[in-house]
Every structure is written in structure tokens, then in C-alpha cells.
Amino acid sequence: MRTALTELLGIDLPIVQAPMAGVSTPAMAAAASNAGALGSISVGAMNAAAAGEAIAALKSATNRPVNVNVFTHRKPKREEDRESAWLKALEPHFAALGMETPADLPEIYTSFNDDPEMQRLLIEARPAVVSFHFGLPEPGAAAALKQAGCLLFCTATTPAEAVAAEKAGMDVIVAQGYEAGGHRGVFDPDAGDAQIGLFALIPLINTAVSLPVVAAGGIANGAGIAAALTLGADGAQMGTVFVGCPESAAPDLHWRTLKGPLGAATEVTRAVSGRPARGVVNRLMADLRERQTAAPEYPLPYAAAKALAAAARPTGAPDYETFFGGQAAPLTRSAPAAELIADLAAECQEILANAPQYLAPDTQQA
Helix, strand or coil, X not given: CCCHHHHHHCCCCCEEECCCCCCCCHHHHHHHHHCCCEEEEECCCCCHHHHHHHHHHHHHHCCCCXXXXXXXXXXXXXXXXXXXXXXXXXXXXXXXXXXXXXXXXXXXXXXXXXXXXXXXXXXXXXXXXXXXXXXXXXXXXXXXXXXXXXXXXEEECCHHHHHHHHHCCCCEEEEECCCCCEECCCCCXXXXXXXXXXXXXXXXXXXXXXXXXXXXXXCCCHHHHHHHHHCCCCXXXXXXXXXXXXXXXXXXXXXXXXHCHHHHHCEEECCCCCCCEEECCCHHHHHCCCCHHHCCCCCHHHHHHHHHHHHHHHHCCCCCCCCECCCCHHHCCCCCHHHHHHHHHHHHHHHHHCHHHHCCHHHHXX
């Protein structure tokens, strides 16, 4: 299973365990890397001190290449009227939980582009890969990371974003189809989301750029990996399928919900964080479905959504829990990360080795 990705990184398998903020852990990433894939953690929701601890823990558990992911969103524009209207819309939800509605919406996540301490940390830590979500890194930081020996990955949801990433000096494009769970990596959410599915996106991006492409979105088994490789991808990034691993930081309820009926009907919404993200429909998403475009800019609404989830959690009701997951969520499994990767690789290899027998007779003859 040698591809441009495995050659570039010196890894055994063209599989990337996705860097899911709040789900992936150093233990999960280390297990994935030790199993021959590329393990990942996200530090986008951390400050530099916490990120340093996570990276140190990861490096102590593996000497294989690892990926550290950061968020490169623009700093939110503060609009008092818009934020007040959003808080007003949330009043019934806080009241239902016996809480006062917050007075404001704090900016809980700092963009990598506005965080010199995080930039210095990653330049010094020099992980094999630094990946960017929500847009491009500031040129000076990107150049410094490359000088330090890091390979740079960037999520793209359209060919135009992939072209911009290539021009900015990225080394690999993560092509994120609309099927993917969690936050969409769109560069400018105000410009709209093209909502391109993965099977269309892979060849579109391959035609637009010359960089290796990692496919992401709706891949949950070896057949999905084989399909992505056949379409021209150099690797497959998988996130939702790892939620049920024992190394995951997600609660068991998250995995059980993805496996159940609700996991079969995920939606993309801005109601949770202010940016489009796919997950199981909770009470907040359902109630604000028609108002989601009025949400303040990311990450301002996220603080209120997290407060509601924390308040509702002791009741055991998942009404406000944010269970991100992709469209193939019901196919997720519960197994240690290393075992899961071995199974996925074996499934993919079997399909690729026996591909002719899966073709219809008339296709084979042709």
C-alpha cells in the first residue's frame, strides 16, 4: 500500500487518524502512528501550555511521524446587536435548565494566526506534520514551520481552496467532502459552502493541483479507503470511526448515539459554533435550524452551546450534547485504535487485490 503519502512521511499505511478536537488524544494518536498510520491530535482548542503537554505526551509514546492540527479561523467580528439577538434566542434553553442566560459570548478559541506562543511551540516541537483547518496559516509561520522540517497539510473543501493552499506552500491537501463529521474546513463560511461530496471532490482537486491528496469524509471501512485510492487519493483520513476506541476522549454516549438511529441522520449546522459542522441533531440544532445563518461568527456561539451541554449532562439527557459525526456514523466500531487500523488496512488490501472479481462480467470483458 505504497502511495505518495506513505513515501512522503515514511509510514506504512495510507491512513490518517483524524485530529478531532475533544476526541483524539495523545494515546490514540500514538497507537495509530505505532500501527503504521499517521496519528493526529488537535490543539486548536488549547492554549500553548496545554498543547505543549499534549505534544510531549504524544512524543513520549511514539517515535513515528505524528500530525498536530491547529485552527486558522479569522478573528470574529464583534457585532453587539447580532450577539444580543443570539443570546435572546437561547433564553428559553437556559431557562429550561434553570440557568441565567450569559451576558455575553466570549471568544473561547484563539486562531493559530493570532497566537504567537502556539506558533513558537510548534516550531520548537517540530512534529512531522502540522495541519491547518479553516484556512491558511500566516505566511511567516508557515515558512518557519517548513524551515523547522514540518510538512504542512491543509483542509480544502473546493478546488479553489486547494489551489490557494498549493500556492501558499502546503505539502498535502486534505480533501474534505460534505459527508465529513465535525467542522467543515471552508476558508470563508460567509461565501457559502459548495457542499461537494468526496467522490466528486477527489478528482476535481487532483485536476487542480499537483500535491498529494488525502480524502476525508464518510470513509468508515476498508472499502471506503480502497474507493478513495482508486479515485486518485494518496490516503484516507478517518475520524468518526475512531470515536468508539478506548483511547478516545469522547464519552460512551457519543459512540452509542452515532451507532443508533440518530447517527443515520446527521446534519450540518452553524447553530453550535457559528461555523458549519456536521453532527447528530440535538435540541439546540433543531430549534435554531431556521435561524442558524444569524449566528455570530465562530467561535462566539460555542461558549453558550458548551454551557448548555454542561448543565444538561447531569440529567443524562443528550438534548444539548454535541455529538459530531459523519454520514457513515452507524458504521463506526469499538476497538483499540491499533486493532482498528490493522482491520481497516486488511479490508482495503483484500478489496484492492481482488478488484477484478467485483466488476460486472460485461465490464471485465470490455
